[in-house]
Amino acid sequence: MAEKKAEEIFTAFKEHSIAEFFKKNRQMLGYSGKIRSLVTIVHEYATNSLDAAEEAGILPSVRISVSEKGEDRYMVSITDNGPGIPKSYVGKALATILAGTKFHRYVQQRGQQGIGAAGCTLFSQMTTGKQILVKCSTGTGKGYTCKISIDTVKNKPVVSDMVDMPDLPRGLSVEGEFAEVKYENSDHGILEYLKRTALSNPHAEITFVDPTGQEHKFPRSVQVMPERPEPAQPHPLGLYVNDLLEYAHASQERKISSFLQENFARVSSGKVAELRELVKDVDFDKDPKQLSWDDSEKLIKAFKQVKWIAPESTHIKPIGEDQIRLAMKNIFEPEFMHVVERKTALLKGGIPFIVEAAVSFGGFSGRKTDEGHEATVMRFANRVPLLFDSGTCAITIAAKNVDWKRYNLDVEKMPLSIFVNVSSVHIPYTGVGKESIAQEDEIIEEIRLALMEAARGVQKYVSGKMRAHHEATRYNTIMRYAKQLSLDLSSITSKDQKALEKAIEKLVASKIPQAGVKDEETAEGTEQGEAAEEEE
């Protein structure tokens, strides 16, 4: 074969839009497999609806309806009571990949990429050639309807049929037709997804009409809005050299000292004085735009020598212990559970995160198997259920790393539900489809500690129950012989058989406490997490 020159090869060189890329690689957005693809659509729209309502300070109500339109072809419509999208932004918000209000801020939200809704628009036009129908109002008199699609070559929105509809109620409604999708009522289906969404969002009202027309209602169980997280400033401890350099070069401050105080969490004038002592050859009074890579490296090194107080908790709002307890109780009706909320921890890049975990035992916990039960793991990120790609997820890895047997818990046999929610201003997802959290050491470790604490909390109850079960068995075995023994003794000693039987029963009961009766008082969720942290 003749050799080919670089010049020939490179005549085929072209640049591509991100929309074309995802059109060709739609599996990366979560559109692989018919069942998963349908869940992805609901997931993207529902998370946007919840985020928007909360940002506007509105208790969210979301209605999702899925109806069959043919073989592997469904209509999906989602209506919320949120703030709506101003007419001039609707194309960008729903039909441009990587445009959005969320991407550039460090604020805890479900969506964080500006890809999801545009991905749905792309998937609809790819599979059915249809546009997405939008009905929307941002307030009285500001309603409109329109149809949207994406010009994939340019990654630009195409908005058509715009009509003013002053009477529409506030909120956003999107309706699209999708093919190559399939509705299924399974562990990986929409109903399970919404059930888990309700579990982690007790302040939301969710209604789902399935393809048979049946309405599933998940009522609001908490009537107050969750506290809003504030946008976060990065913490110095999590910063990398290039982060600091970029912040410095983009800063409006006139001195490095004030730049550090204004832009990063926990940097006081006292800390700056400490840093000045540690890094003598960096001039803290110069313009931050003059900060060099070397200066930045020195500062980062110094950050690690200073004592910092923990990051503020105002930026991360976890679900909360009481709400998790309430939700788990509603769904699993467990005999016992233990809920753990860890303190704020730091991921690289200075990003704070909080892990919550719970382990419940009995009731509808776990999954039924042929031989009894097994444990199930429910994964959440910023209250969003993660149903797919569990194999690569930090939560799965951490749960596998826990030595459950040490806590007398048998994950292969016991009815256990394991719940983990990771809250952060930026969840490091493994993929654009946001179904799995990357295996960052800091996150795995926090989850592991939370799960060990939860396991320890449940251990006492389960051990007691196992002991009680064991003793009840012993007690019943011995009692089976009590009557015969009393008859034999009676015939030997001529004493009253009934009296002898009673005496034997009393004797056995004094040695083996008559167990096996569930103690309802201790099952109530009043236990507190042990304060001690496990070091291994």
Add this chain to the structure above:
Amino acid sequence: MAEKKAEEIFTAFKEHSIAEFFKKNRQMLGYSGKIRSLVTIVHEYATNSLDAAEEAGILPSVRISVSEKGEDRYMVSITDNGPGIPKSYVGKALATILAGTKFHRYVQQRGQQGIGAAGCTLFSQMTTGKQILVKCSTGTGKGYTCKISIDTVKNKPVVSDMVDMPDLPRGLSVEGEFAEVKYENSDHGILEYLKRTALSNPHAEITFVDPTGQEHKFPRSVQVMPERPEPAQPHPLGLYVNDLLEYAHASQERKISSFLQENFARVSSGKVAELRELVKDVDFDKDPKQLSWDDSEKLIKAFKQVKWIAPESTHIKPIGEDQIRLAMKNIFEPEFMHVVERKTALLKGGIPFIVEAAVSFGGFSGRKTDEGHEATVMRFANRVPLLFDSGTCAITIAAKNVDWKRYNLDVEKMPLSIFVNVSSVHIPYTGVGKESIAQEDEIIEEIRLALMEAARGVQKYVSGKMRAHHEATRYNTIMRYAKQLSLDLSSITSKDQKALEKAIEKLVASKIPQAGVKDEETAEGTEQGEAAEEEE
């Protein structure tokens, strides 16, 4: 809390470049974890070098060198003998995300996204603030050196210090400094990655200098270039409505009939005549640009009613049975193996793919464990080893779905290596980091069938070996008594003891073949895959 209006919320609206997106989500490119990040760098550059050399018709030689520059900080340099990059394209090729020669063509190559090399440039500037140093020549007198980085806000290349170097030899050399990375000699390290690359690319010469200065050489074991795959035309059976519509609207043909014949695999004038019969209300003589969504739906339906011959094999070049056998022999020195190459199959979108699989037994196959051995699975896509994210990969799922016990293979105890390579013009990776193949039904099924056939091929040998082992044990047990028996018989019958012992030995040997000796002839790889396909 007061409600916030949509207009307030949307003032924070911004669009972002794909470079900014990956800067914030570098874990999606494979940059999560220090060890994995270093492998990702080598993986991206090495696949580009192999692709470029092959496209130019040059037998690839690649030299990779990794040296330590500080804590979690390394210099990586890669030099190839490929065609080089013309000076005017170097910025786009190495420092623009989603620019590349590969993305828009359906041709089987390792890289397919136009992201990898630019991702390395981004990662270097993010972690060390350094540019990538390029030394390159596309032929005599056309050498140059320069430094490159990315303007992430615009996703545009920044090329500096361009100097002509007419004496440089042909090829590309890149050198970069990276932090937050770590070299480790493990199952997930660079050495293992390159070992597997050598396994699946016997026509390449690979040299690796590790951080201790030790040189590892993987010599070229095959001196001929693999056949070059031709760019593929989509097959009608795998097309979706929107694909057909887009091809039609972009077509230069004047009639739908000629458009179909010119653009799709296996569409002859005879097939068009058949289609005309099936779809009477579509005018095959009209301009393809006039094709409507409805027309396209009707054609797609008709495609499924026509009989098609299999896709051509010129577009997919798998590694080949002999080469896999040779490579497995070099690396595992197994007692026995069975290699399977499946026929071309079709993935949705009309994309052809071929699965190759091999199972080897004994030698260095599998992994040593405390209790003996266990099976290992080696995953490849277009000859590229996949080391990470195995949990979500179609290959892993398919291997789990095989009932190995049915073939008398115990994956928990036997020294088995399971090899799978998927070749295609477009591998549906789960993520941009290209470490895992999406769980598309068609792919999983092909892998499963290939593995079952390979398992069946090994079954006979392993069963024979197990039976031989069993019989050898029986034989030896009985023989232990032969001498004593002959002594006893001799004293009773006064016959010669030696003669009796010989007679007994002969008798036992006739009943139990003296097994336990490895039959070297049958271990050689001459066995043919059974033709029968398994239906379950």
